[in-house]
Amino acid sequence: MRIASVEDDPSQAAQICQLLEEAGFTCSSFAAGSDFLRALREHAFDLLIIDWQLPDVSGYEVVSWVRQHAGRLPPILFLTSRADEADIVAGLAVGADDYLAKPVRPAEFVARVRALLRRAYPSAPHDDQLMRQGCYVVDARRRKIMISGLDVELSPREFDLALFLFRNIGRLLSREVIEQAVWGRAMEAGSRTLDTHISRLRIKLALRPDNGVRLMSVYSHGYRFEEAGVAAAEQSDA
Structure with a gap:
């Protein structure tokens, strides 16, 4: 931590x-x-x-x-x-x-x-190796993500990005923070590398409210990955 x-x-x-x-x-x-x-x-x-x-x-x-x-x-x-x-x-x-x-x-x-x-972080284990969120189980040691018990095929970089998002659920993350954590550097202005990987994760991991999560793009800043119930509650309070 x-x-x-x-x-x-x-x-x-x-x-x-x-x-x-x-x-x-x-x-x-x-x-x-x-x-x-x-x-x-x-x-x-x-x-x-x-x-x-x-x-x-x-x-x-x-x-x-x-x-x-x-x-x-x-x-x-x-x-x-x-x-x-x-x-x-x-x-x-x-x-x-x-x-x-x-x-x-x-x-x-x-x-x-x-x-x-x-x-x-009530769902985070002390060793940070196995995380559960909604329908997802993220196994950091085996580098596997499961949805309702089924393995999802991800590239190494896609897994690194998904792992970072699950470890930071509920946070507003700037593009620079995500890029530094996953790629080890900030991308040049105008790069769509992060957006492309985010788009692939949305599809491969079915990141949607009915699976218990929501990945939102925050204009001019970055992304927020949240529990679907939390995001809905915040929108209703706004």
């Missing part, structure tokens, strides 16, 4: 990354909110840990931007010295999923992180 920490204090940033990496996670640390927001356009994270008081934009503003542009995922943990009830309410109201006061208590911190990940 990939976790981003936004913390401007060097010693606390180092402690956060050390605790996460000792717990088996990958941690990317950012000292400013603007640095993190730029990185978010090119990289996907499974969980965000954000300090409220940052040197440029506030953690509150960072959380607000993430929720407006990325939706309900990834989960967000506020980690800050501001522990008044009004601050807690404000942080949760803007879109944080949990709130932990400093100083960091290592065991509690790691437990909160694990709990957030379990709630956000």
